[in-house]
Amino acid sequence: MQKVFRRTVLAERQAARRGARRREKNNRDFRKAQRDQTFFQNRERGAILKQAAINRKEDWELGALAPKRDVGEWKEKYGTVNPHTLRGPMLFGEERYKKLEIFGGKYLNITAGDRVVLLEGRDKGKIGTIKEIDARRAECTIEGLNLVDVSVPKWMINPDDPDQRPIRQMEKPISLPSVRLVHPLTDEATGVTKDVIIKKLVNSKLWHSKEGGVSWSRIVPGLNIKIPWPKRDPKVYEDKASDTLRIDVEAKTFVPTLLTPPMPRSVIDELRNKYSIFRTRHEPAYIAEKEAEENAKEEKKKMAKLMRTPLSEINRKERKLRKAKGKGKLTPDMLERIGKIIAEKRQLAMDAAGVSKEGAAAEPVKAAV
Known part of the structure; x- marks a missing residue:
């Protein structure tokens, strides 16, 4: 039976090593894809800026004779950007946590539905509502602000879509350190309520639920004011023809008895894979069979020791x-x-150790004293 357990342990270790290699390979591939994406975005962005500088120089030098640029391939997408260059690169390690530090780091104190003010860009000073947050890139999308013209390829336009325009306006994500939370606060002295820009928020004590979720409150440091989370509309689930009705799910179709198990033995073997090397629970008959095999091997070893051979x-x-x-x-x-050999060897050992005859002779005297 020990061989069965050893086989299971070896199989689990081999599977763990194989999984670790797979995760490492996936991580390398993911990092490489992110580097390639960042490289192509920077190259395309650099090409656009370089061409814009050339166009600006030509327009200044030629004046009224400057060429018309919204023709040919750029007739429909002149002045637009590629939608793939809107998002920034993925952030990792210290760079990511440094950008998220102002909003709590791992546990963000900002979420979709919050009102924020922009600190940079052409919409600087405007207040908008957060539409989406991408913590992996430390960016957020603000509804109706930081709009850019985007050229949509034809293959991305659905024929059934009522909007067939090749140029559309989209909210470009903006870095989280470039926004600040705006919340209405009441002045205790005057009683006037007005929007206040909150520079920093801290987390309260974390509450861990049994389901594995984490909840916390956000507090303004120094003032000890708790900022409530934005209210969200509950999700509306629509019933469709392919959905399973609740009455069918809750209908009692099996009544267990004391004579038959809740699940047939054949189904259990099929689910647990009776012949899997990872199996740790075995039937009594299988265990008895393995123990009988081991006992038979031990008996053969004893018989081999009792056999009389020429050797x-x-x-x-x-x-x-x-x-x-x-x-x-x-x-x-x-x-x-x-005795002669010991005397010769003793003299050689004393010479090698650097001990004189007088010292060797004096040692017994000291020991006797």
Whole structure:
């Protein structure tokens, strides 16, 4: 049975190593795709700026003779940008948390539906409502602000779409450090309520729910004022013809009894994969069969030890001869020769250690004292 457990453990470790390699490869591919996307966006943006500088120079030099540029390929998309260049690159590590630090870092104190003011751009100073937040890029989309003209390719326009314009206006995402939360606060002295730009927010104590969710409140530091979260309309779910009715789901179609299990044994084997190497729960019959196989192997090993082979007979005879001879005895000649060898070796060892004869002779005297 130990072999079965060992096989399961080895299979789990192999699967873990394979999963780690797969995750590492996916991470490398994802980073490479992000680098390529950033490279192409920067190259296209640089080409647009370079061409705009050339056009501006020609317009200034030629004056009234400046060429008309909204012709040919640019007839319908002159003055527009590619929609793929609207979003910024993905941020990782310290760069990402540094941009999100002003709004709480990992647990953001800003969400869709909040009113914010722009601190830069052509719409600087205007107040709008956040439409969407992309924490991976530290950007947010503000409804009706920071609009740009975007050229939509023909293959992206649905024939059934009522809007067939090749040029449309879209909200370009803006960096989160470039916006500040705006919330109406009442002055305690005057009682006047007006919009206030909140520079910084901090998180309150985090509450972890049983379902794994996290909730917190956002507070203005110093003033200890709690800013409520924006109210959202509840989602409306529409029934369709393909939906399963609730009455069909809640209908009781199985009544368990004490005579039959809740699920047939064949279905359990099919779900658990009876022959999987990752299986850790086994049937009693399977366990008994494996234990019987191991006991049979142990019995074979014992039988092999009891078998009489030519090699075992020779070893037995040699043991008997050694036992009959008994222990050897040292004669006076042997002892004398051993003493001479010890004396010679002792002098060589003392010379190698740098110990003089006088010091060696004095040591026993000191020990005796």
